[in-house]
Amino acid sequence: MAKKPRTYEGGCLCGAIRYTVTAEPEFPHICSCTMCRRWSGAPTTAWVEFPLANFRWTGPGGEPRYFRSSKKSQRGNCPKCGSAICVVDDGYDNISLVMGSLDRPNLIVPDVQHSYKSFRPKWWHPEVGNAKAG
Numbered sequence: 848m849a850k851k852p853r854t855y856e857g858g859c860l861c862g863a864i865r866y867t868v869t870a871e872p873e874f875p876h877i878c879s880c881t882m883c884r885r886w887s888g889a890p891t892t893a894w895v896e897f898p899l900a901n902f903r904w905t906g907p908g909g910e911p912r913y914f915r916s917s918k919k920s921q922r923g924n925c926p927k928c929g930s931a932i933c934v935v936d937d938g939y940d941n942i943s944l945v946m947g948s949l950d951r952p953n954l955i956v957p958d959v960q961h962s963y964k965s966f967r968p969k970w971w972h973p974e975v976g977n978a979k980a981g
C-alpha cells in the first residue's frame with residue numbers, strides 16, 4: 848500500500864503568495880543556468896516539482912505574476928515583494944517550485960543532479976545529495 852503523501856507549504860517573503868501541495872516531490876535538483884541565476888539572484892537555484900493537479904495557491908495575493916522567460920515557460924514571482932516562486936512550462940503537468948520558498952526547507956533534499964553546473968560562478972561549490980531529509 849502506498850504511503851500517504853505529506854503536505855508541503857510555502858510562499859513569498861511578504862506572505863501575499865502562499866501555496867499548499869499534497870503529493871510526492873519529484874526531481875528535486877539544483878540548477879546554475881544563467882536564467883535561474885538572473886531570475887533568482889542566487890548563484891544556484893534549488894528546484895522541486897509537484898503535480899499541478901495536487902497544487903493550490905492559498906495566499907491573499909492569489910497567483911504569482913508571470914514572466915515569459917522562454918518560448919515554452921513562465922517564471923512566477925510575487926507581484927508585491929518580488930520573491931521568486933515557480934516555473935510553469937506550457938503543456939506540462941508539473942509545477943516547479945523554488946525550494947527556498949518552502950516553509951520547511953529540510954523536508955526535501957535535492958538529488959545529485961546539478962543542471963548547468965559549469966555555468967556556476969567558479970567560487971561557488973554547492974554539494975548536494977549527501978544529506979538526509981528531516
Ligand SMILES: [Zn+2]
Pocket residue numbers: 859860861862863864925926927928929930
Ligand atoms: Zn510577496
Ligand SMILES: [Zn+2]
Pocket residue numbers: 878879880881882883884962963
Ligand atoms: Zn536553471
